[in-house]
Amino acid sequence: MQHVYLDNAATTPMAPAVIAAMTQQMQADFGNASSTHWFGRQAHMQLDASRQVIAQSINAQPDEIIFTSGATESNNTAINQVAHEFAARGKHIITTAIEHPSVLQPLKQLEKEGFDVTYLPVDEKGEISLADFDAALDDETILVSIMMGNNEVGSRMPIQAIGERLSQHQAIFHTDATQAYGLLDIDVQALHVDLLSTSAHKINGPKGVGFLYRRNQLMLKPFLRGGEQEKKRRAGTENIAGIVGFAKAVSLLTPAVKAQHQSDYLGFKHQIMTALADAGVDYAVNGSVQADNLNHVFNLWLAGLSTYALQTNLDLDGFAVSGGSACTAGSLEPSHVLIAMFGQASPRISESIRISFGAFTTADDVAAFAQALVKIAQRLHAHSK
16 A cells, blocks of 8 residues: 655655765764764764755854754754743733743743733634734833744734834844745844754754754853853754754755745645545635645645544555644644634634645645545535434
């Protein structure tokens, strides 16, 4: 049986060129980048070259890139560093109700420590209102942490508009760009962000590596201590092989490639919707189908069919999809994103699946998936009568 992977928002397969670059690094330049001998210098050269490639990808300076173990560490670092560093100026933080758990959970902990967090609501498209943001922002706000795009429904947030509002405000602006990086052209100067998080494994790079962009003017104490690495900003021996692989993955994503992916993924969405509509399957999109969304994420409600039944039957037919964020997939808790969009009582909460496309997804894959989804939906409906 052929297996088709449609869960790229959870993780992506590594590109062959990434594997080759990492293999070469591990074989030839295995030294510790902090060592002063030849082996260490060779590793450090790889580190510097990779930092340059990644900095250029977001219009940042190389020394503004701090390599981490991934977006979870980057998000925790950004939120905790800012909150504790600037608590004397105020204890108010603004975020959204649909952030990734690696943002929401640190904020819940900060609430226990006396911080006041505003969770901006979203509409049925998964979008926030700038009017709500303006109403929430006050003189006590020290941190705004708003994702660039949502990992469950693909909605975009008005990052540039928020950045412009904060350019004359004391609040530090952090964005989790994990799902957007690699699909959108990101310019941290134009967006006016101070901190930005990503992970390599979302863009056909390796797991266990990411970065935190930190604007040079923002001075913060290190989150991890114990070494001089990353200019004393993040202790721990750098994962050079992972960083080299990350940089290689970034180099493959030219503006033209990213634009083509967005176009292809939008076409895949319409391909699936057409198949469902032609077969008379009752469905709706959670969010919206807009060209400027994160088009690799497609969240569908199939009325009357449980998420578990859909996932299980698709898996048995060889198709990998999810019911939401991979970081909460092992939990019995329903999607906090769909609850924020439609309310706790909505049937969509337990009758939706997330399909997510990637660089190696083909139109044939999508056609086969759409055909399987139609047959499964028809069969499940027939059995429920």
